[in-house]
Amino acid sequence: MEDKTFMATFQAIIFFLIVMTVILIGFTYAIGKVISRQEVDPAADNAAILEHISPVGQVAVSAGGEASGPRSGKQLAETVCQTCHGAGVLGAPKLGVKADWEARIARGVDTILSNAVNGIAAMPPRGGDASITDEELKAAVDYMLQSVGSKL
Ligand code: HEC
Known part of the structure; x- marks a missing residue:
């Protein structure tokens, strides 16, 4: 008689634990779904964040914008190269000053x-801007x- 009571209680407990396990698995699954729905597109979230933290005004520092094809010789010479070749920094031959170029x-x-x-000497490869292509x-x-009246 005691054994029977024990078995009944024991079975009830086991049954209860099985039911709880199933419920908890289902619950975990449901939470997982909710979370993954919130993270549908992390890239879109990042874009939105970048949009929010982007400065109001932006200064273009590139010599013409990488996306718009090759930069012209004039564009580069008057931006990147101008840094040194404008005023003759570090002994750079100056733009438009023939005497600086004749020996070269x-x-x-x-x-x-x-x-x-x-x-060469203080002149860095490609004027120090590795993004400049051979053509540019x-x-x-x-x-x-x-x-200075010459050409390549
Ligand atoms: C950091 C400064 C600096 C920048 C930026 C720079 N140059 Fe120069 N460049 C020099 C100096 C200094 C020399 C002179 C080197 C020497 O002969 O002693 C020179 C020399 C030259 C020469 C003559 C080479 C020769 O054979 O005599 C050319 C051509 C030249 N630079 C092209 C460019 C171009 C094109 C750019 C831009 C894309 C550029 N440089 C950007 C410093 C610079």
């Missing part, structure tokens, strides 16, 4: 171009040379 041109314009690509750099050098 005498060594050959091909040498001038390869020095602009690889750098060539145009910039050509623009500089044309400013």
